[in-house]
Amino acid sequence: MRVMVFVKATEDSEAGLMPPRETREMLEAMGKFNDELIKAGVLLAGDGLKPSSEGKRVAFDGPSRTVIDGPFAETRELVAGYWLWEVKDMAEAVEWVKRCPNPMFGPSEIEIRPLYEAADFGELLEPEFGKEIEKIRKNERL
Structure with missing residues (x-):
């Protein structure tokens, strides 16, 4: 099972604060x-992300695309870093996160989300498309 592990942003991470010793x-x-x-x-x-002030969002509405410059509101909903893990189940992912050092200088939160796998789509997914997804996942040429 693959999971995406999100380190949630804080006001400090969004401000780019990094006291040297800590x-x-x-x-x-x-x-x-x-x-x-x-x-x-x-x-x-896995990697850390720069503050949202250095990011962009693209909003979609039918054929229209609108670019939105950061910073973005609701710091607690932003991501400051991520890992992509391969674990046997969600319980294993939770155990790893519980062992993680606090990723921020104060209170922080880490979110774990499972990724869709081709098998999750069952009969809805044509076999050839499932093979293409696996190639992309493994960074192979189509």
């Missing part, structure tokens, strides 16, 4: 945690 300690702790994920074969990808 940042080094946090990065070292997170590096050790990531090493554990790698050794366990869980970590597929």
Whole structure:
């Protein structure tokens, strides 16, 4: 089972605040945690995200596209970082998150969401399209 693990943003992360000493300690702790994920074969990808002030959104309405510049409202709904993990089930993902060092300087939250797999679509998915999805997932050429 693949899951996306979101580190939720805080006012500090959105402001780009990184006190030097605490940042080094946090990065070292997170590096050790990531090493554990790698050794366990869980970590597929992951990274931190810059504040939403450096981002853009594209709003869709039929054929219309509107570009919206950051920063975005509702900090608690934003993502400051992510991991992509391969775990046996949601319980394993929760156990890994519980072992994670606090990713922020104060109260923080991590969200875990399962990814759709081709099998989730059952008969709705043509076999050839399912093969194409797997190739994309594995970064193979179509």
